[in-house]
Amino acid sequence: MGLLTLFVVSIIIFTAVNMLPGDFAQAILGQSATPEAVAAIRRDLGLDQPPITRYFTWLAGVLQGDLGTSFAQANFASFVGEDSGTRTTVADQIAPRIKNTLFLAGVTAVIAVPFAIGLGILAALYRNSAFDKVSNVFTLTSISSPEFFVAYILILFLAVLNPWLPSLSNIYDGMAFSDRLEKTMLPALALTLVVTAHMMRMTRAAIINLLASPYIEMARLKGMKPMRVIVHHALPNALAPIINVVALNLAYLVTGVVVVEVVFVYPGVGQLFVDSVKIRDIPVVQACCLIFAAVYILLNLLADILSILSNPRLRHPK
Amino acid sequence: MSDTLLRISNLKIEGRSDETWMPIIKGIDLELKKGEVLGLIGESGAGKSTVGLAAMGYTRDGVRITDGEVLFDGVDLVKASLPDKRALLGKRIAYVAQSAAASFNPAHKLINQHVEGPVRHGVMSRAESEEDAIRLYERLRLPNPQEIGFRYPHQVSGGQLQRAMTAMAMSCRPDLIIFDEPTTALDVTTQIEVLAAIRDIVDQFGTAAIYITHDLAVVAQMADRIKVLLRGEEVEEASTEEMLSHPKEEYTKSLWSVRSFKRPAKPAIQTDTTPVIRLKDVNASYGQTPVLHDVSFDIHEGRTVAVVGESGSGKSTAARCITGLLPPTNGTVELDGSALPADFRKRSKDQLRQIQMIYQMADTALNPRKSVGEIIARPVEFYMGLKGREKRKRVDQLMDQIELPASEFYDRLPSELSGGQKQRVGIARALAAEPKFIICDEVTSALDQLVAEGILKLLAQLQDELKLSYMFITHDLATVRAIADDVVVMKDGRVIEQGPKADMFTPPHHPYTDLLLSSVPEMDPDWLSNLLEERGRDNVGDMATDKMA
Numbered sequence: 001m002g003l004l005t006l007f008v009v010s011i012i013i014f015t016a017v018n019m020l021p022g023d024f025a026q027a028i029l030g031q032s033a034t035p036e037a038v039a040a041i042r043r044d045l046g047l048d049q050p051p052i053t054r055y056f057t058w059l060a061g062v063l064q065g066d067l068g069t070s071f072a073q074a075n076f077a078s079f080v081g082e083d084s085g086t087r088t089t090v091a092d093q094i095a096p097r098i099k100n101t102l103f104l105a106g107v108t109a110v111i112a113v114p115f116a117i118g119l120g121i122l123a124a125l126y127r128n129s130a131f132d133k134v135s136n137v138f139t140l141t142s143i144s145s146p147e148f149f150v151a152y153i154l155i156l157f158l159a160v161l162n163p164w165l166p167s168l169s170n171i172y173d174g175m176a177f178s179d180r181l182e183k184t185m186l187p188a189l190a191l192t193l194v195v196t197a198h199m200m201r202m203t204r205a206a207i208i209n210l211l212a213s214p215y216i217e218m219a220r221l222k223g224m225k226p227m228r229v230i231v232h233h234a235l236p237n238a239l240a241p242i243i244n245v246v247a248l249n250l251a252y253l254v255t256g257v258v259v260v261e262v263v264f265v266y267p268g269v270g271q272l273f274v275d276s277v278k279i280r281d282i283p284v285v286q287a288c289c290l291i292f293a294a295v296y297i298l299l300n301l302l303a304d305i306l307s308i309l310s311n312p313r314l315r316h317p318k
Numbered sequence: 319m320s321d322t323l324l325r326i327s328n329l330k331i332e333g334r335s336d337e338t339w340m341p342i343i344k345g346i347d348l349e350l351k352k353g354e355v356l357g358l359i360g361e362s363g364a365g366k367s368t369v370g371l372a373a374m375g376y377t378r379d380g381v382r383i384t385d386g387e388v389l390f391d392g393v394d395l396v397k398a399s400l401p402d403k404r405a406l407l408g409k410r411i412a413y414v415a416q417s418a419a420a421s422f423n424p425a426h427k428l429i430n431q432h433v434e435g436p437v438r439h440g441v442m443s444r445a446e447s448e449e450d451a452i453r454l455y456e457r458l459r460l461p462n463p464q465e466i467g468f469r470y471p472h473q474v475s476g477g478q479l480q481r482a483m484t485a486m487a488m489s490c491r492p493d494l495i496i497f498d499e500p501t502t503a504l505d506v507t508t509q510i511e512v513l514a515a516i517r518d519i520v521d522q523f524g525t526a527a528i529y530i531t532h533d534l535a536v537v538a539q540m541a542d543r544i545k546v547l548l549r550g551e552e553v554e555e556a557s558t559e560e561m562l563s564h565p566k567e568e569y570t571k572s573l574w575s576v577r578s579f580k581r582p583a584k585p586a587i588q589t590d591t592t593p594v595i596r597l598k599d600v601n602a603s604y605g606q607t608p609v610l611h612d613v614s615f616d617i618h619e620g621r622t623v624a625v626v627g628e629s630g631s632g633k634s635t636a637a638r639c640i641t642g643l644l645p646p647t648n649g650t651v652e653l654d655g656s657a658l659p660a661d662f663r664k665r666s667k668d669q670l671r672q673i674q675m676i677y678q679m680a681d682t683a684l685n686p687r688k689s690v691g692e693i694i695a696r697p698v699e700f701y702m703g704l705k706g707r708e709k710r711k712r713v714d715q716l717m718d719q720i721e722l723p724a725s726e727f728y729d730r731l732p733s734e735l736s737g738g739q740k741q742r743v744g745i746a747r748a749l750a751a752e753p754k755f756i757i758c759d760e761v762t763s764a765l766d767q768l769v770a771e772g773i774l775k776l777l778a779q780l781q782d783e784l785k786l787s788y789m790f791i792t793h794d795l796a797t798v799r800a801i802a803d804d805v806v807v808m809k810d811g812r813v814i815e816q817g818p819k820a821d822m823f824t825p826p827h828h829p830y831t832d833l834l835l836s837s838v839p840e841m842d843p844d845w846l847s848n849l850l851e852e853r854g855r856d857n858v859g860d861m862a863t864d865k866m867a
Contacts, residue, residue: 223407
């Protein structure tokens with residue numbers, strides 16, 4: 001099922017990318033390009049082939065693990081004379097960026113998921129209290145403000161006024177883990193603020209939804225404390241929707257972080273993606289899209305599996 | 319120290335509806351001695367459960383105690399702080415809910431839920447409580463007491479869950495248990511096991527209990543004293559013996575007489591007539607599991623065939639075969655002598671029109687967003703092709719037939735009706751198609767006795783007027799006695815016995831019919847004891863084990 005979705009997504013990506021106005025040859029050679037030079041580069045990159053052929057060539061490559069060669073990194077045979085054999089593949093280019101993005105997403109998830117669920121549980125426990133209202137307003141404000149705004153506010157308070165954290169996240173290979181973590185902290189916090197509201201509100205709603213159930217009444221009538229009623233009796237039954245929202249937000253952390261990356265100059269996939277679209281570097285754009293889609297599908301699949309595991313009815317059929 | 323355990327005085331409770339507070343309980347007094355069992359009876363809406371919960375100092379959302387005292391062993395639970403109450407709940411006062419299936423947490427194993435109380439209240443260690451749970455399971459005659467606790471609630475049958483819940487209530491050896499309709503959702507045969515188990519264990523530990531039910535015959539078996547409630551007020555209270563033999567108030571007498579509705583049996587069927595519905599060797603299965611085996615019976619014009627049996631016996635499956643919702647794997651269903659297509663999608667509109675259904679849960683069978691008039695108008699338009707004024711006229715006429723005048727009820731939503739009124743709307747919707755044959759699937763089992771009686775009378779009257787044929791699916795033999803002409807007894811997907819009602823209720827019976835008949839509680843306080851003696855105690859346990867297998 002997931003593979004089929006991925007296949008459909010690949011067609012959509014390919015079509016959409018090819019519908020972008022202009023192409024790499026025009027973009028790189030600029031206004032004053034001679035038609036011959038444009039044609040030469042097109043021939044070199046295979047852009048003169050019909051789209052269907054190009055799609056299947058690409059697909060065949062992807063299936064063999066070859067994401068293609070970045071246009072920007074290619075040496076053009078027509079200009080250099082012969083192939084130097086030192087092409088940088090898309091995979092080489094994307095791999096370190098993916099690692100960075102996953103690191104950022106991972107750090108954010110470690111902070112945001114427990115924070116959001118904890119907050120949701122407390123909001124459900126003290127529902128309609130001042131705490132509930134304040135946390136609702138706070139999370140809603142942070143989700144409704146633009147990401148760059150949240151990011152700049154954090155920079156202002158945590159980097160400029162109180163120089164606790166570095167505002168530039170220029171991480172590189174071979175950095176010590178602690179340094180890397182420190183430099184990642186600000187973007188991670190900004191993203192945490194962005195994704196918390198959704199998860200927190202779902203946790204709260206899913207738990208409150210169950211509070212009228214007879215088994216919750218039973219737990220209360222057994223003299224259990226409110227905290228235990230919520231965490232031990234309601235939460236396990238509310239897991240399925242919570243897991244799904246968490247997965248959705250984690251996917252967002254991988255695929256939707258362009259703005260935050262730009263603000264903090266964080267070398268992640270998002271930046272690479274935007275740069276590649278600008279110069280119509282089609283193989284990189286396609287590879288990024290495909291990876292985003294795969295992450296999305298994978299996380300949703302994982303959410304489905306975890307939902308099943310959290311339900312004893314599905315785990316232990318009669 | 320006196321031996322009074324619980325004293326409720328002048329208890330007043332209000333419930334919120336649309337922003338205004340309406341009185342639900344209008345000043346109730348109640349006293350319970352140690353080790354005594356008080357039966358609390360009344361129709362739904364009488365406030366029985368509210369009083370039961372208030373005896374624990376607990377109210378549901380949207381309900382509040384406005385006045386009065388609930389003194390439990392000297393502590394006023396109305397004024398006690400939440401932590402003080404929590405220290406008593408589960409430990410000294412326990413609760414057994416109506417639906418154990420809904421009241422056990424689906425995410426945890428039974429034993430973990432059982433030991434939670436003793437461990438959290440510091441009564442026993444986890445290991446002690448687990449051992450104790452197994453002993454209680456054994457005493458309540460649950461099959462496999464060693465292992466049953468390690469299952470999840472959905473892996474255990476309803477009757478067993480109800481006993482496991484009684485065991486859980488006993489886990490801290492409380493002084494008082496509130497039983498809130500613990501057997502209402504169970505089959506008669508299962509009910510007996512649970513009743514016997516509850517009575518046994520309450521006797522054994524000298525636990526006081528408040529037993530809430532709408533079934534008089536059941537309360538007669540369990541209670542020392544009975545209190546009758548009506549709309550939040552006490553009607554009367556007396557010892558069980560006295561209450562049964564000499565009820566003082568009119569209302570109590572009317573409750574007692576409900577079971578007396580009986581319509582005269584119709585003459586025997588003429589052998590040469592074609593039945594309206596005929597099932598011929600019908601077999602059906604859910605997936606790979608066969609659930610019906612060679613089921614054959616006839617339903618003749620103007621007659622009521624009651625199909626009885628426990629849950630899981632195949633009654634409703636047979637109905638699904640007749641309606642074509644579940645095509646039989648083998649055998650045919652005939653309407654007026656000609657075979658119907660097995661699948662309802664292949665039946666003609668007229669064939670569909672002839673067979674209608676009334677459902678058990680009128681609540682869920684009516685579209686909550688449509689008004690009563692629209693619900694009834696839909697089949698009028700769909701089957702009869704009436705439009706505009708004619709349609710409205712027909713709907714008005716149908717609403718008169720069910721005694722809900724259109725002038726008052728046409729624009730009401732189902733949520734603004736009582737249970738009995740909703741069921742009447744269900745009847746009108748079935749009648750709108752002008753069918754020959756109606757399947758009534760447990761149509762009265764969710765209703766109080768008085769209301770149920772009204773529905774049965776209405777159905778009987780409609781049958782006489784319109785020559786309708788009914789297939790009446792039920793597990794309640796009192797209903798069968800009241801309305802059936804012929805009876806079909808089913809068990810495990812097979813027809814065990816069938817024939818005219820008079821034959822079925824006179825011995826000799828098939829052993830299973832006998833078991834069903836003798837399991838119906840009677841208004842005799844000694845009935846349960848006598849029956850258990852007759853059957854032999856061990857047999858009851860064996861029956862439970864059989865059902866497991």
